[in-house]
Amino acid sequence: MTRPIPKAELHLHIEGTLEPELAFSLAARNGITLMYRSADELRKAYAFDDLQSFLNLYYKLMAVLRTERDFEDLADAYLARAAAQGVRHAEIFFDPQAHTARGVPIETVVAGLGRALKAAPARHGVTTRLIMCFLRDESVESALATFESARPWFGDPIIGVGLDSAEVGHPPSKFREVFDRAREAGLRRVAHAGEEGPPEYVWEALDVLGAERIDHGIRCVEDERLFLRLIREQVPLTVCPLSNVRLRCVDHLADHPLPYMLDSGMLVTANSDDPSYFGGYVGDVYDALEAEPMLMIGVDELQLLAANSFRAAFLSDEERRAYLKEVERHRWV
Numbered sequence: 001m002t003r004p005i006p007k008a009e010l011h012l013h014i015e016g017t018l019e020p021e022l023a024f025s026l027a028a029r030n031g032i033t034l035m036y037r038s039a040d041e042l043r044k045a046y047a048f049d050d051l052q053s054f055l056n057l058y059y060k061l062m063a064v065l066r067t068e069r070d071f072e073d074l075a076d077a078y079l080a081r082a083a084a085q086g087v088r089h090a091e092i093f094f095d096p097q098a099h100t101a102r103g104v105p106i107e108t109v110v111a112g113l114g115r116a117l118k119a120a121p122a123r124h125g126v127t128t129r130l131i132m133c134f135l136r137d138e139s140v141e142s143a144l145a146t147f148e149s150a151r152p153w154f155g156d157p158i159i160g161v162g163l164d165s166a167e168v169g170h171p172p173s174k175f176r177e178v179f180d181r182a183r184e185a186g187l188r189r190v191a192h193a194g195e196e197g198p199p200e201y202v203w204e205a206l207d208v209l210g211a212e213r214i215d216h217g218i219r220c221v222e223d224e225r226l227f228l229r230l231i232r233e234q235v236p237l238t239v240c241p242l243s244n245v246r247l248r249c250v251d252h253l254a255d256h257p258l259p260y261m262l263d264s265g266m267l268v269t270a271n272s273d274d275p276s277y278f279g280g281y282v283g284d285v286y287d288a289l290e291a292e293p294m295l296m297i298g299v300d301e302l303q304l305l306a307a308n309s310f311r312a313a314f315l316s317d318e319e320r321r322a323y324l325k326e327v328e329r330h331r332w333v
């Protein structure tokens with residue numbers, strides 16, 4: 001087998017890496033009874049009609065995550081799998097409100113994730129960043145309180161804020177104040193927009209929130225002015241093709257707009273989103289793109305996606321140069 005392509009993963013929800021087997025072992029450790037009899041039975045429930053039907057199961061299954069060690073084990077398991085698929089750098093989302101609402105303190109979550117992330121360069125050869133996301137279907141007050149409660153970890157390990165969860169009906173502009181505070185605190189800013197929501201949400205993410213990257217963004221193809229702006233300003237898009245198919249944002253992988261966006265000169269990256277739920281980690285995403293003949297993705301496009309992943313990452317110039325060299329030196333054929 002050839003060595004996996006060196007790449008960065010920029011759109012990855014750590015809670016979405018909870019494999020059914022790990023869910024069962026954490027449930028046993030914490031004395032929690034799941035509503036499924038086996039990991040296989042749970043996996044069979046991974047058939048979704050849309051984003052909301054996925055989120056319902058995703059939030060429910062988080063009940064097994066209770067202790068610092070649970071969060072450390074979750075992140076360490078992801079980093080091991082990612083490293084095996086060539087990931088050299090991972091920018092990882094987490095949803096503090098999904099845990100604090102269940103009575104798990106943010107300290108527990110950040111300490112557990114932070115320990116796994118700190119060990120990752122030596123243990124897995126992966127550098128990391130941590131991005132805290134606000135649930136857009138929760139209130140502005142809840143986002144502001146969560147933001148303030150996380151101040152002790154600004155800079156280390158939390159380097160940025162994001163916006164996720166149910167998109168339609170929850171425009172980015174609702175979160176102007178908390179993103180303003182994040183900018184004042186020196187944090188990086190990203191936002192999910194244009195996944196299920198309209199192109200207007202991408203405009204708002206850029207112009208109201210000051211988002212430096214758009215997560216998903218695929219509905220930009222419906223708005224020519226937006227499409228041209230994203231190219232002109234080289235706004236990075238963290239696209240998740242397998243997620244888009246599983247959540248029925250796109251009917252078939254063969255219809256996915258990623259190749260069109262890439263060929264048009266957009267700074268597109270390919271990512272997994274919630275790999276345990278959507279059929280694969282980021283190496284599997286690259287493989288699936290290459291295997292779908294209608295997409296016409298070959299070695300040149302894969303190399304561009306890998307290079308773009310480092311171009312779009314929140315790395316120092318020195319780190320970026322070193323990683324881009326690795327992409328160049330990879331044995332591509």
Ligand SMILES: Nc1ncnc2[nH]cnc12
Nearest residue numbers: 013164165166192273274
């Ligand atoms: N694909 C997705 N969209 C919005 N919120 C999410 N949270 C986890 N995965 C998500």
Ligand SMILES: [Zn+2]
Nearest residue numbers: 164192215273
């Ligand atoms: Zn996402």
